[in-house]
Amino acid sequence: MTLKIEDNGLTPRSATITATVTISDINDKLPIFQSTPYTFTVSEHVPASTLIDRVTATDADINLNGAVTFEVAYFITGDSNHITLDASSGALTTATTLDREAMDLYVLVIRAKDGGAGPLTATATVSIRVLDYNDNAPTFSSALYVGTVTENTVAGTSILTVVIDDLDIDNNDGITLSISDTNADMYIAADSTTYVLSVKTPIDREVFTQFEFVLTATDAGTPALTATTTVRITVLDVNDNEPLFSPTFYSSEIAYNDDCQVTITTLTANDADESVNADLTFAFTQNDNPELFSLNTNTGSKHLFILAFLNFNSLAIIIHETIET
Numbered sequence: 001m002t003l004k005i006e007d008n009g010l011t012p013r014s015a016t017i018t019a020t021v022t023i024s025d026i027n028d029k030l031p032i033f034q035s036t037p038y039t040f041t042v043s044e045h046v047p048a049s050t051l052i053d054r055v056t057a058t059d060a061d062i063n064l065n066g067a068v069t070f071e072v073a074y075f076i077t078g079d080s081n082h083i084t085l086d087a088s089s090g091a092l093t094t095a096t097t098l099d100r101e102a103m104d105l106y107v108l109v110i111r112a113k114d115g116g117a118g119p120l121t122a123t124a125t126v127s128i129r130v131l132d133y134n135d136n137a138p139t140f141s142s143a144l145y146v147g148t149v150t151e152n153t154v155a156g157t158s159i160l161t162v163v164i165d166d167l168d169i170d171n172n173d174g175i176t177l178s179i180s181d182t183n184a185d186m187y188i189a190a191d192s193t194t195y196v197l198s199v200k201t202p203i204d205r206e207v208f209t210q211f212e213f214v215l216t217a218t219d220a221g222t223p224a225l226t227a228t229t230t231v232r233i234t235v236l237d238v239n240d241n242e243p244l245f246s247p248t249f250y251s252s253e254i255a256y257n258d259d260c261q262v263t264i265t266t267l268t269a270n271d272a273d274e275s276v277n278a279d280l281t282f283a284f285t286q287n288d289n290p291e292l293f294s295l296n297t298n299t300g301s302k303h304l305f306i307l308a309f310l311n312f313n314s315l316a317i318i319i320h321e322t323i324e325t
C-alpha cells in the first residue's frame with residue numbers, strides 16, 4: 001500500500017511512502033483430494049510394482065503448511081502385502097502379483113497430511129477392482145464319464161451330463177465343448193451351455209457298439225485354455241434284426257438204405273443283434289412227415305440237425321427268436 005503524509009501549511013507539503021505488509025501463513029487449510037472416492041482397476045496379470053493409478057490432493061497453504069504427503073490409514077479389504085502407496089507421489093502400485101480368484105476388490109482409506117506444525121489431514125476411500133485374466137483352465141469333475149444309450153433312440157435324448165468348472169469369469173469361463181472323434185461327433189451332441197451329452201443322430205448298435213472319445217472344454221479367454229476328459233458310451237441293443245439263414249437254400253441227398261438217425265444237413269443262421277436278441281431256436285413251419293423227420297431245436301445254437309428216415313420230398317424251415325420277457 002502507499003501511505004501519504006501532509007502538513008497543515010497554507011501550501012501543504014506532503015510525502016508518500018510505499019509500505020509492504022507481508023501476511024505470514026498459518027496452517028489453516030486442509031488438504032483436499034481431487035476426486036473422492038477413487039475407483040481404480042488393475043489386471044490380476046500384471047507383475048509386482050505395476051502402477052495402478054495415483055491419488056492427488058491440494059492444500060491452499062504454502063510451504064510446509066501446504067506440502068501434502070499420503071499414507072494408508074487402513075485397509076477395509078486387503079492389505080499392504082498386495083497394494084502399496086507412495087507417500088510423496090500418491091502412486092498406488094501392486095506389491096505382488098494379484099490373484100482375482102483369491103481377492104477381487106481392495107478397499108483402503110488414504111490419509112493426506114500437510115507438513116504444518118499440528119498437521120491437518122483429509123481422508124479418501126480408494127476402491128481397486130481386480131480385473132480377471134484367463135489364468136485358470138477349465139476342469140472336468142472326472143477323467144472318465146461312462147454312459148449308455150439304447151440304439152435307435154431319437155435325437156435329443158440325454159445320455160449323460162459332465163461337470164465343468166472354470167474359476168475365471170466372463171469370457172474366461174465361457175466353455176465350448178467339442179468331440180474330437182469323427183464317428184462320435186456324428187452321433188453324439190455336446191451342449192456347451194448345459195454340458196449335456198445327447199443323441200445327435202439315432203445310433204445303430206449293429207454298426208457302433210460303443211463310442212469312446214475325448215471331450216474337450218475350451219474357454220473363451222485369450223489365449224484360450226482347455227481341458228479334456230474321456231467319455232465312453234455303450235450302445236444298448238434293441239431286437240431290430242431278424243435272424244437270417246446263411247445260406248438260404250440247402251439241398252441234401254442221403255442214400256436210400258441209409259440208417260435212421262442220420263444227420264441230413266446242418267443249417268446255419270445268424271442274427272445281428274446281441275445276447276437274448278440273438279439267441280435262436282429252430283422249428284419246422286411245415287413238416288408233412290413228422291414221423292420221418294425231426295429237428296434238433298438246439299436252443300441258442302445256430303445249427304439245425306435233421307434226423308431222418310428215408311423217403312421224403314422237401315422241408316420248409318423257419319427260425320424263431322427267443323424273446324426276452
Ligand SMILES: [Ca+2]
Pocket residue numbers: 027028029030031059060061065066114116120
Ligand atoms: Ca495446510
Ligand SMILES: [Ca+2]
Pocket residue numbers: 044100101132133134135136167168169172
Ligand atoms: Ca483369473
Ligand SMILES: [Ca+2]
Pocket residue numbers: 134135136137138166167168172173219221225
Ligand atoms: Ca479360464
Ligand SMILES: [Ca+2]
Pocket residue numbers: 151205206237238239240241272273274
Ligand atoms: Ca439290434
